[in-house]
Amino acid sequence: MSFKTILVPVEHHDLMNSSLSVALLLARKFDSYVEGFALRVAMPSAFALGDVGPLPIPALEQEIVDNEKRSRSLFKSFMQEQGLPLAADSKPPSSGWLENAPEGDHFVGSHGRVFDVIVLGKPGRDPKGPRMTTLEAGLFESGRPVLIAPPSPPPEIGVNVLIAWNSSTEQTRATAFAMPILKRANRVTVLTVEGGAAVPGPTGQQLCRYLQLNGVPAKPLTVGLDGRLTGEAILAHAKALGCDLLIKGAYTQSRLRQMIFGGTTRHILSNTELPVLMAH
Numbered sequence: 001m002s003f004k005t006i007l008v009p010v011e012h013h014d015l016m017n018s019s020l021s022v023a024l025l026l027a028r029k030f031d032s033y034v035e036g037f038a039l040r041v042a043m044p045s046a047f048a049l050g051d052v053g054p055l056p057i058p059a060l061e062q063e064i065v066d067n068e069k070r071s072r073s074l075f076k077s078f079m080q081e082q083g084l085p086l087a088a089d090s091k092p093p094s095s096g097w098l099e100n101a102p103e104g105d106h107f108v109g110s111h112g113r114v115f116d117v118i119v120l121g122k123p124g125r126d127p128k129g130p131r132m133t134t135l136e137a138g139l140f141e142s143g144r145p146v147l148i149a150p151p152s153p154p155p156e157i158g159v160n161v162l163i164a165w166n167s168s169t170e171q172t173r174a175t176a177f178a179m180p181i182l183k184r185a186n187r188v189t190v191l192t193v194e195g196g197a198a199v200p201g202p203t204g205q206q207l208c209r210y211l212q213l214n215g216v217p218a219k220p221l222t223v224g225l226d227g228r229l230t231g232e233a234i235l236a237h238a239k240a241l242g243c244d245l246l247i248k249g250a251y252t253q254s255r256l257r258q259m260i261f262g263g264t265t266r267h268i269l270s271n272t273e274l275p276v277l278m279a280h
Helices: 016-030 058-081 106-112 132-141 169-177 179-184 204-213 230-240 255-261 264-271
Strands: 005-010 033-038 045-047 054-056 094-098 117-121 146-149 160-164 187-194 218-224 245-249 276-279
Touching (some): 005 058, 016 179, 160 169, 160 179, 169 245, 218 230, 230 245, 230 264, 264 276
Parallel strands (some): 005 033, 160 187, 160 245, 245 276
Antiparallel strands (some): 045 054, 146 276
8 A cells, every 4th residue: 555645625724734735745755646625514404395305505505616616726726836737647746626525524534435545634623623523534434544734734744753552453553554654764663651541462562573574664662651641642752752743543442432531532633733644
């Protein structure tokens, strides 16, 4: 596997430029094709009398048309400025636009199944910004990894990588998806947080041996919590090591438990300042 095809759902919010920039960094690294489409929430309906069924509200219908035009213009302008031709059959890296994408976050997951990675902005509390429902559709419905862009894009990606190892199936999948990046990296650190959130399984040293046998320059690092949450420890060491990418399995604990009690995935999503490649 390589990251030859990249999907970027496009919306109008402050983090969109960062999402496009992160996708561009990856596209240039792997000579990839980047496809955009206008992401929109599912539209409510007003019910008319008679047996014609639900009728879309006209004002919202026009807003959808206008949003599609704005999103397409934003994507095309960015790609043209960065020298990525808007043609799927052009010499890569290249870009393309999907017209008339269906409404709803579900399409992110279903369409994402035919791409190597989905790039999304970091979800937050701003109702006009990236939504958690979009991210979860990508994670749980696509079978593909999601690359989460931070508020400010880094100058490079995949050169100095941190793997947040907790022995879980989710982390194993994220690491496997990341192998094309890991093999090209100059530095790969396998971080184990002693006493942190983890499940029984192989140690960080065992993962390093596996990675080294596959040509990845991986080295183990074990740290303590020191009064911090697991997510805090991970982000602190990513920053201290100057990492430009974090590899993290998503939701080793259930989503409901993390929503109620918090968890490592939630903390990282809320506080990361570097790109995070996640998989469930």
